[in-house]
Amino acid sequence: MTVQPRQNNLAVRWIRFRVLLVATGLLFAFLLLIGRSFQIQFFQWEGWASVANKQIHRDFHFEARRGEIYDRNDQELAVSIELESLTANPRAIKDPKDSAKKLAAVVKIPATRLGKKLRQHRAFVWLKHYLSPKEADAVRALGLEGIHFVKEKRRYYPNVELAGHLLGFVGRDHIGLEGLEVAQDLLLRGEPGTQPGAKDARGQIIYTQGLPAASDPQTYSLRLTLDKRIQYIAERELQKTVTDYKAKGGMTVVTDPKSGEILAMAVFPSFNPNSFSSYGPAVWRNRAVTDAFEPGSTFKIFLMAAALEEGLVHPDDLFYCENGSYKVLNHTIHDLKKFSWLSLAQILRFSSNIGAAKVSEKLGSSRFYRYIRGFGFGAPTEVGLPGETAGLIRPPDEWTPVDLAAAGFGQSLSVSATQLAVALGAVANDGLLMRPILIKEVLDGQGRVVRRNNSRVVRRVISATTAERLKGLLADVLKPGGTGARAALVQYQAAGKTGTAQKINSKSGGYEDDRYTASFVGFAPVTDPKILVVVVINEPQKGYYGGVVAAPAFRRIAQQTLHALQVPPEKTRKKGKNVATLDSIGSPSRSPATLQPVAYAQRQSNQPTVMPDLTGLSLRAALDRLQNFTGSLDIHGSGRVVGQNPEPGRNLSTISSCSLILTAD
Amino acid sequence: MVRDLMAGEKEQKSSYDLGLLFVTFALMGIGLVMLYSSSSIMAQQRFGDSMYFVKRQILFAFIGLVVLIVSKNLPYVVYRRLVYVILGVSLLSLLLVLLPQIGHRVGGARRWLRLGPLSVQPAEFAKLTLIIYISYSLAKKKERVREFSVGYVPHLLVSAVFIGLVLMQPDLGTAVTFAALVFLLLFVAGVRLRFLLATGLALIPLLALAIAQTSYRLERLLAFINPWRDPSDTSFQLLHSLLALGSGGPLGVGLGSGQQKLFYLPEPHTDFILAVIGEETGMVGIAIVLLLYGLLIYMGVKIALRAPDRYGTYLALGLTLVIGLQALINSAVVMGLLPTKGLPLPFISYGGSSLLTNLAAMGILMNISSYTRRQAQTFGFQSQGWLDNGRHGDKRTR
8 A cells, every 4th residue: 555645644634624523513513412401401490390290290089988878876778888890801711602601600691692792802891790799709719711800889778678769879970869869969979089199191190209198088978867677667567558558659757756857768669779770760759758749638737736826716616517518619528427516626536628628717828828838838848858849839819718628628739748747746846847857967987977967946836735735636536436546556645647638630630539648647655756657658549548548557657666766655555446466566676786577466377487498588578587586696798698597497496596698689 | 662652552542442432331331221211111011021121122232242342353444345245235135124025114114124033124234334335435536536426426326325225114314314424424535515515405305305295204393393283292202302301400300210201202212212311310411421422422533533544534433423423313303403303322222223233333443443553654644633632742653
């Protein structure tokens, strides 16, 4: 290689110069980058950082567990539980056909449907929501690949139909849809907890350390005034009455008249809120608050209250009852029996419509109206349940003389069962109208009482003296010969009134001869009322008099409720013809903690003397079958019986204890 | 005298090597740490192994070190002798990668050739090929490079073929790097500036066409002009890159604590790894990385200036530039100074082919460096360096 120093050197110098020129260019470029970095990371630092923080940091909200609903004795009525649901990763399943077949036998879904799901090219499919613990264990025992469980929250009503109308239910999204669940939805949902955290671009939550402590979700539970035992009694007797008299339905409300607390509220036909979707909105209605009906003769109570309070009448005053037929304008009022002269007390006792019409005429529209409103009719009772009706009480200036006369025996106006209970409560409670209470207390997550609903007097409707007089008149109704004789109690003296109202034909607007509302309202014991019961039976087909259809239901509910509440008996009456024996009416439940049906003498004879097979029965039905069993009873779970110890067939008298295992449907 | 010279030489040589080696290892070290930080979450999600990318990168690093040792000990004149073979192989691989049966497509671009379990990017190796060819050709033609048909046309044609093939993948970033490399080498060798400027002007409409043809390029350009235009879509990358850098601040949020890599920043382990560095180690981290590249360029330019012949000078400069330009362009993109392109950050970004190529470039550079003294007397133009700071003044030939 030859060297050409001079010429070369010049060219080489130029090359070097240009190399350095390039190097200088690069240097400037790097300086520019350093400057840019300084600009972004120093001057604009806080701006970018705050944007980035806003993007990434979030407050995460955690839904609180939906609060429980308890009865007054802390028995669970509605609870939130976590159940396992079955899911699968079809990609991880090698033999979908075999897996589907094995699963089908356990979860009771056709193998073909499962197979279709398991053959999908997805990483996740739902197979079945809410497995029972038994099913979940069985699936686990199969040990299948690609089958997984997901915990899902579910609202569960352990007593199945019990108080279903009152409690209502929640939808899949855990939002209340009916009953207390919707009325107290916001409270039951609780307050969500917050946790500051960070989220990645895919929306996944990343918790970053060193963040301030989270606020915990707060759950609020309800303690109702309801008594599960009384609710059970009311539902059973209502069902029995509706079934026995082939009625369309019925409702009953049991209250403590002095405090206004509602002890039971039942509507039949009932429904199971755990599977509410298999019923319809017509069945969901809590008719005891949503439906208004013409009360019939039970309304005479309030007529008499008004007339006595106004000093217009005296219990011994006589009224001419027109021998059963009384014409007001072009309308004729009839009595069941022909009466000539009746005292005020007798008008109530024999439930004379003509007598009531005459008292009504004496009272006059505006005064009667004032008392009607005073007793709370024509306005919702604000019991705190959704869809409450105000009933229909037209203003007095619209009343015709016929309307006025009819109002005296509870036609031409409409009320709800709850309104009746509240209004009668004022009579039982020395003339003070109490605000109905359904929610006794609100509890926080730790079970502490955060709010208490104390008894509240709405107003005084009648004087204590008037109330006392009226109570006496109403007690006479239940005496032998009165229309309410079949409502008489053993060991306690009750007061009440029957009601038989013709129903209005919705098309013609006239009354029908074959459709009635039979009712009985009453309270006991008369001297110191502890309970008040309203029974309304809708369109009974076998018999329709309130005294025949509803009075016995009142008697059974009141009698058992007084026992359940351990109200001391007033007196020991000699058993008369009309008075039922204690045994035939019932005895209080054996243990307050469990639902214990009351034994019927006549049914006891049919009871098995060996351990029956209880599998598949509801707790109610199972306990009915165990009435001859006198030993101790252990009940695990709720729902339907899936296991029992001892096995069926053992002689009951040789068994000292029995345990039942129940699980949800 | 000769012995003294040799002794001085060795000292000189080894210090250069150690300097380059230090920078290389420092960048690779930073790269592995940041690769783990930026890719572990994504790797865990995608492959169930948080070390997935790190393991592969380490494997390539070991292969790359072997390549570095080999190329450091292989006299750089070897490439000049084999230049047409290398050129042919490289062109063939660039053609093969375009064939649908052979080329492996990832995200709309056919850039990879599958070799057993690994895939390689022919375009990465083509960078070296092009540098070798241009250096050889320019050195051979010496002063005649000033002539249009000798110094300009052949290089333009060969480069155009390379750039064209790369654009067909498509890989605009690499194509732009090629163009810049060739432009700078021709400029240094003495090709008339007006030819180059004219070419540059002529390329503008072509570039515009290339951008307009591919919708994503246009989107990227528009996004560059206004990153907030559509923060959910195309300018997403740029915006999140700036968010990462900006929220890092002067000192960073701490290694591993970066948040933009949590699927906000696309490609946090390849093209936008500098943004993760900026977020987690702050301005200081960015400065250190840029300083290391600066050091590398400084040493590379020094080797180029001291190379025993023009071929060595061009080759050394070309290799320095290929790393320096990529580092510059990548950083500029991350900082929002250039529109988004798919270019890795040398030694740091995840990518086997890129790492192998860069380590090979370092090896060749070290080899050229080892000739600077030994051949001092034979060739007439080394060690006259403006960059020498007087220590070696006694050894100057002038």
